[in-house]
Amino acid sequence: MPQLACFTRRAIRKRWLYQRLVKSSEPTSRLIPRWCLASAVQLGVAVLAAGQSRRFGQTDKLAASFRGRPLGLHVTDTLSTLPGAHRWVIVANLEHACSSGWQEAGFTPVLNPSSERGMGSSLACAAQMAMQAGVDALLVALADMPLVPLCHFENLRERADSYSLRASHNGISPTPPALFGKDHFDRLASADGDEGARKLIRRADFIDCPARLLVDIDDPETLASLS
Known part of the structure; x- marks a missing residue:
């Protein structure tokens, strides 16, 4: 529906x-309108999948089954239908169990050698790939947020331009997915640690999405409750 x-x-x-x-x-x-002109914008899409997942225990969170498919493949499956995008998935291990599925969805795995430093280091990797590709804007999503619908990603994409700085909002606080124009790539490329990433998102304009669709799965209990 x-x-x-x-x-x-x-x-x-x-x-x-x-x-x-x-x-x-x-x-x-x-x-x-702007939503129509956005089709001319060169878009990059990066899915961040290099988190440490400490709250999930010893199990590989993204390889865990969620509604019959590995958790880490849901967002790339959704984003694979977004037209005209360069696609990357930022990983801590190129041999991850989801690598073949990511590639089948059109995403290129990119190693983040500093993944232990937090989300900011993965954002920096994504920004570097975006600059190398010469895209106008970068859409960033998290691999552990499987319920974000395609229409929300499209709402973000329709606002893409070189100076975009937009984030999702769940009614309480800003959250990924987020959209960054190329004017922000230098700052993204120098981001370090989770707090650096949060500061950027807090400065963004917000696009609302129901909180139940912006859930990130951090622990086995949340995975079980949503499965």
Whole structure:
């Protein structure tokens, strides 16, 4: 049902744009909304999968089964349908159990040799890949957030440009996924530790998403309760 609702909203917006273009004498560039222009933006997508997962115990969290599939593959499966994106997954181990599934979804595993330093080091790796690829914006997601729907990623993508700084919001606090324009890549590339990443996200403009869809799975209890 959530995917159907997203499809319906997109169809309504496309019909609205068509009617305005046909009936109006205004220049086309003044009528085309930002969500349509975003298709011309070169987008990079990075899934951060190099966390230490200390609260999950000795088990590899991302390899754990969630609704019949390894937890770490859900977000890449969802994002694989996002068009026109360069895709990377930032990992602590290139031989991870999910590596083949990530590659099947169109993602290139990229080693973060400093993964023990926190999320900021993975963001830095993602920003470096984005700069090398010459993309205009970078969409960042977490591999342990399997319930984020495609329509939310599309909402972020539709706001992509070189100066974007946007994050999701669950009604209480900002959270990934987040979108960074290339104007922020230098700062991302120098981010270090989890707190550095949080500071960047706190400065962002927010896009709401239901809290139940922005859950990150940090422990076996949460995994079991949502399975």
